[in-house]
Amino acid sequence: MAPPSARQRILDTAFRLFYARGLRAVGVDTIIAESGVAKATFYKHFPAKDDLVLAYLARVDGIWSGQLHDAATAAGPEPRAQLVGLFDALGTACRRDGYRGCAFINAAAEAVPGTPVHEATVAHKHAVLQWVRDLAAEAGSGDPDGLARSLTLLLDGGLAAGALDADPAAATRAREAAEVVVAAALN
Amino acid sequence: MAPPSARQRILDTAFRLFYARGLRAVGVDTIIAESGVAKATFYKHFPAKDDLVLAYLARVDGIWSGQLHDAATAAGPEPRAQLVGLFDALGTACRRDGYRGCAFINAAAEAVPGTPVHEATVAHKHAVLQWVRDLAAEAGSGDPDGLARSLTLLLDGGLAAGALDADPAAATRAREAAEVVVAAALN
DNA sequence: GAGTAGGTAGACAGACCTGTCTGTTCGTTC
DNA sequence: GAACGAACAGACAGGTCTGTCTACCTACTC
Numbered sequence: 001m002a003p004p005s006a007r008q009r010i011l012d013t014a015f016r017l018f019y020a021r022g023l024r025a026v027g028v029d030t031i032i033a034e035s036g037v038a039k040a041t042f043y044k045h046f047p048a049k050d051d052l053v054l055a056y057l058a059r060v061d062g063i064w065s066g067q068l069h070d071a072a073t074a075a076g077p078e079p080r081a082q083l084v085g086l087f088d089a090l091g092t093a094c095r096r097d098g099y100r101g102c103a104f105i106n107a108a109a110e111a112v113p114g115t116p117v118h119e120a121t122v123a124h125k126h127a128v129l130q131w132v133r134d135l136a137a138e139a140g141s142g143d144p145d146g147l148a149r150s151l152t153l154l155l156d157g158g159l160a161a162g163a164l165d166a167d168p169a170a171a172t173r174a175r176e177a178a179e180v181v182v183a184a185a186l187n
Numbered sequence: 188m189a190p191p192s193a194r195q196r197i198l199d200t201a202f203r204l205f206y207a208r209g210l211r212a213v214g215v216d217t218i219i220a221e222s223g224v225a226k227a228t229f230y231k232h233f234p235a236k237d238d239l240v241l242a243y244l245a246r247v248d249g250i251w252s253g254q255l256h257d258a259a260t261a262a263g264p265e266p267r268a269q270l271v272g273l274f275d276a277l278g279t280a281c282r283r284d285g286y287r288g289c290a291f292i293n294a295a296a297e298a299v300p301g302t303p304v305h306e307a308t309v310a311h312k313h314a315v316l317q318w319v320r321d322l323a324a325e326a327g328s329g330d331p332d333g334l335a336r337s338l339t340l341l342l343d344g345g346l347a348a349g350a351l352d353a354d355p356a357a358a359t360r361a362r363e364a365a366e367v368v369v370a371a372a373l374n
Numbered sequence: 375g376a377g378t379a380g381g382t383a384g385a386c387a388g389a390c391c392t393g394t395c396t397g398t399t400c401g402t403t404c
Numbered sequence: 405g406a407a408c409g410a411a412c413a414g415a416c417a418g419g420t421c422t423g424t425c426t427a428c429c430t431a432c433t434c
Contacts, residue, residue: 006381022297024211027421038382043423101296108350109293110209122351149357150364157344163295164309170336177337177368184367193411214391225412230393 007045009035014056019103023053023110023117050117053107057120060103061127067092068128072135079139080186083132083151084178090158091171101163105156128152139186147185154178194232196222201243206290210240210297210304237304240294244307247290248314254279255315259322266326267373270319270338271365277345278358288350292343315339326373334372341365 004012013035017026028049032042046052067089075085093099100106104121111118129152136144136151158174161167191199200222204213215236219229233239254276262272280286287293291308298305316339323331323338345361348354 021299022211024209024297025299028423029421036382039384039423040425041381044380047423049422100300102347105292105347105350106296109288109296110211112208112212113287118351125348125351146360146363149360150367153344153348153357153361153364154340155344156347157340157342160289160292160343160347161312161340163292164305164312170340173333173336174340176333177340180337180368180371181364184371215393216391223412226393226414227395228411231410234393236392 006035006037006041010037010042010045010052011055011059014052015059018053018056019060019100019106020098023107028052050115053117054120057104057107057117057124061120061124064089064103065127065131068131079135080182083135083139083147083182084175086132086135087155087158087171087175087178090155090162090174091168094158094162094166094168094171099162099166101161101166102156102159105160106163125152125156128155136185139182141185143185147182150181150185151178154181193222193224193228197224197229197232197239198242198246201239202246205240205243206247206287206293207285210294215239237302240304241307244291244294244304244311248307248311251276251290252315252318255318266322267369270322270326270334270369271362273319273322274342274345274358274362274365277342277349277361278355281345281349281353281355281358286349286353288348288353289343289346292347293350312339312343315342323372326369328372330372334368337368337372338365341368 010031013031014026017031017034028042031052032039035042046055068086071089071092072082072086074088075081104124108118108121111121129148132151133144133148136147141147154174154177158170161170197218200218201213204218204221215229218239219226222229233242255273258276258279259269259273261275262268291311295305295308298308316335319338320331320335323334328334341361341364345357348357
């Protein structure tokens with residue numbers, strides 16, 4: 001197996017450190033040192049730190065979206081079940097070691113509104129909302145937007161709570177509340 | 188009216204800047220310059236930056252807890268109505284200019300777990316949870332802890348969503364979802 | 375064997391960070 | 405009027421931050 005390229009090592013290190021410590025708390029020098037890369041190489045792949053931050057967020061987006069989809073489809077073929085099942089991704093995330101909440105919420109807390117980094121977090125949340133909305137429409141909701149917003153509210157609440165206190169009970173509770181909300185909206 | 192004391196000016200400036208830009212993004216020098224205070228005075232009142240951060244969080248805690256209580260009592264004397272009414276504080280906050288989500292969630296995103304700053308955010312969330320739990324118990328819930336967790340999940344979700352996109356619709360939706368959850372728990 | 379792409383190593387600039395220190399000025403109280 | 409507390413003004417130290425730059429090295433390709 002070929003050793004990971006310099007770019008890959010940088011991205012891997014950034015993924016680990018940015019999530020664990022925060023965007024501002026991790027300097028370029030630290031990432032360079034820990035990924036065992038030369039400074040010139042770093043700046044060749046990522047002309048500015050923010051470019052690396054954006055690449056980091058893009059990777060997180062891919063991973064998290066994948067986990068949401070997987071959790072949803074694992075709940076079965078019915079959209080209604082999937083709307084509740086996606087919350088299993090939250091439980092899995094909560095139990096993961098080093099869990100520190102939602103990378104996007106954390107990034108938004110450090111980013112200035114209007115900057116590309118902040119825009120990326122907003123775009124991610126909109127994409128998730130859109131996906132849940134489609135699921136809600138498939139499930140036959142009369143108000144798919146309202147139902148989707150209620151569910152993403154619960155999801156974000158669970159993610160935010162995890163940043164303060166990674167309690168798996170919060171994830172379970174979120175799933176139960178989602179069940180109640182879905183039942184009220186579809187029955 | 189006497190002009191505000193140096194300590195008060197520092198705290199006022201910190202309140203404004205920390206919330207608007209984040210804890211790490213605002214340096215001591217900036218706060219000193221904007222509050223029109225001497226550096227020695229600053230360090231006399233707050234021996235380290237973290238002391239100021241803690242004072243800032245304590246002030247936010249006081250204000251936000253007050254707004255939650257006010258919104259709850261405005262909904263009437265019945266605990267059941269108060270459980271839903273407290274979400275009006277979220278709507279009011281969302282509509283405020285410069286709203287950037289929950290100061291505690293944002294602070295937690297920048298703080299290292301285990302530090303006093305992080306502990307303060309956890310303590311705040313626990314206090315809110317405890318208060319809602321008491322309200323749920325008064326309302327006659329058979330599982331006051333579960334109901335309180337569901338509701339704070341919605342509340343945190345609304346606050347977190349506001350950090351990305353201060354949409355008052357999210358607050359309205361949170362209130363409606365709370366209504367559904369409370370109804371399911373108490374009927 | 376020359377050229378090129380991609381990497382390593384590390385000095386350097388310039389800004390900004392927290393925190394310390396010296397000295398001055400003002401108002402109050404004794 | 406002397407003493408004192410509280411604040412002002414700002415230089416300074418020591419560290420960290422991002423980003424640039426020079427110089428060398430290695431593997432592959434033509």
